[in-house]
Amino acid sequence: MSRKKIIAGNWKMHNTPQQSLAFVKAFLPLVADHTRDEIVLCPPYLSLATVVEATKGSNVMVGAQNMHWEVKGAFTGECSPEMLVESGVTHVIIGHSERRQYFNETDDTVNRKLEVALEHGLTPIVCVGEVLEEREAGLTEDVLRRQCSRAFRGISGKKAAKLVMAYEPVWAIGTGKTATPEIAEDAHLVIRGEAAKAFGDDFAHALRIQYGGSVKADNARTLMSQPDIDGALVGGASLDAAGFAKIVKY
Ligand SMILES: O=C(CO)COP(=O)(O)O
Numbered sequence: 001m002s003r004k005k006i007i008a009g010n011w012k013m014h015n016t017p018q019q020s021l022a023f024v025k026a027f028l029p030l031v032a033d034h035t036r037d038e039i040v041l042c043p044p045y046l047s048l049a050t051v052v053e054a055t056k057g058s059n060v061m062v063g064a065q066n067m068h069w070e071v072k073g074a075f076t077g078e079c080s081p082e083m084l085v086e087s088g089v090t091h092v093i094i095g096h097s098e099r100r101q102y103f104n105e106t107d108d109t110v111n112r113k114l115e116v117a118l119e120h121g122l123t124p125i126v127c128v129g130e131v132l133e134e135r136e137a138g139l140t141e142d143v144l145r146r147q148c149s150r151a152f153r154g155i156s157g158k159k160a161a162k163l164v165m166a167y168e169p170v171w172a173i174g175t176g177k178t179a180t181p182e183i184a185e186d187a188h189l190v191i192r193g194e195a196a197k198a199f200g201d202d203f204a205h206a207l208r209i210q211y212g213g214s215v216k217a218d219n220a221r222t223l224m225s226q227p228d229i230d231g232a233l234v235g236g237a238s239l240d241a242a243g244f245a246k247i248v249k250y
Pocket residue numbers: 010096168172173174175176212213214215233234235236237
C-alpha cells in the first residue's frame with residue numbers, strides 16, 4: 001500500500017495575518033495542480049482564521065501548532081480543540097520539541113492532547129526526536145520508544161486512524177544539519193515499530209511518518225525517497241512561498 005505523503009509548513013512564530021495572506025496568495029497558484037501529496041500550512045494562532053479563509057476550496061489544509069487538552073476552562077492564554085475545529089483547522093502539531101523545551105510539554109501532556117485531538121476529529125501530527133546528547137550517548141532508539149509509547153498510552157488503534165507522526169531530531173532543527181536519509185530511515189522504522197506494538201501491524205503499515213529538521217528544496221527528494229519517510233515537516237524553508245512550493249513538488 002502506498003502512503004500519501006504529507007508535507008506541512010510549521011511557520012512557528014512567524015507571519016502576522018497580513019503576511020500570512022500575502023503568503024497564501026503567492027503560494028496557492030504554485031501548488032494548485034498538485035494532488036500527489038497532502039499540503040498543510042501551520043500558522044500561529046492569530047493567523048489561522050485568515051489562512052483558513054484564504055485557502056478555502058483549495059488543495060491546502062490548515063493546522064495549528066499546539067492546543068490545550070481541555071475543551072474549556074480557566075487556562076489563560078490557551079486554545080482548545082473545539083476552537084480549532086470551529087475555525088476550520090483540520091490538523092494540529094502536538095509535542096513539538098520547542099514546546100517540550102520552552103513550554104513544559106511532557107510525554108504525558110502529549111498523550112492527553114493526542115487523545116483529545118482524535119476525539120475532535122483533528123489530524124494530530126505528533127513530534128518525537130532526540131537531542132544531540134542523547135544521540136551521542138546512543139540513546140536515540142530508547143528516547144523514540146519512550147516518547148512514542150507514552151504518547152500512545154491508552155489510545156485505541158480504531159480511534160487513532162488519523163494519526164501522523166513526525167521524526168524531528170532536535171539537533172537538526174534550524175541548524176542546517178539535516179539527518180542523513182539513513183539516520184532518518186532508521187528512526188522512522190523505530191517509530192513504526194512502536195506504532196505496531198501499540199496499534200497493530202496494519203495500522204503501523206498505513207501510518208504516515210514525516211521527517212523534520214532542516215528540510216530544504218535541495219534535500220527533500222532524497223529524504224522522501226526513503227521507504228519509510230512519508231512527508232516533511234518544514235520550519236524555516238516553509239516561510240518562502242516559492243521555496244516551500246519547490247519542497248512540496250520535490
Ligand atoms: O521544527 C521544524 C518543523 O517543525 C523544523 O524546523 P527547520 O526546518 O527550520 O529546521
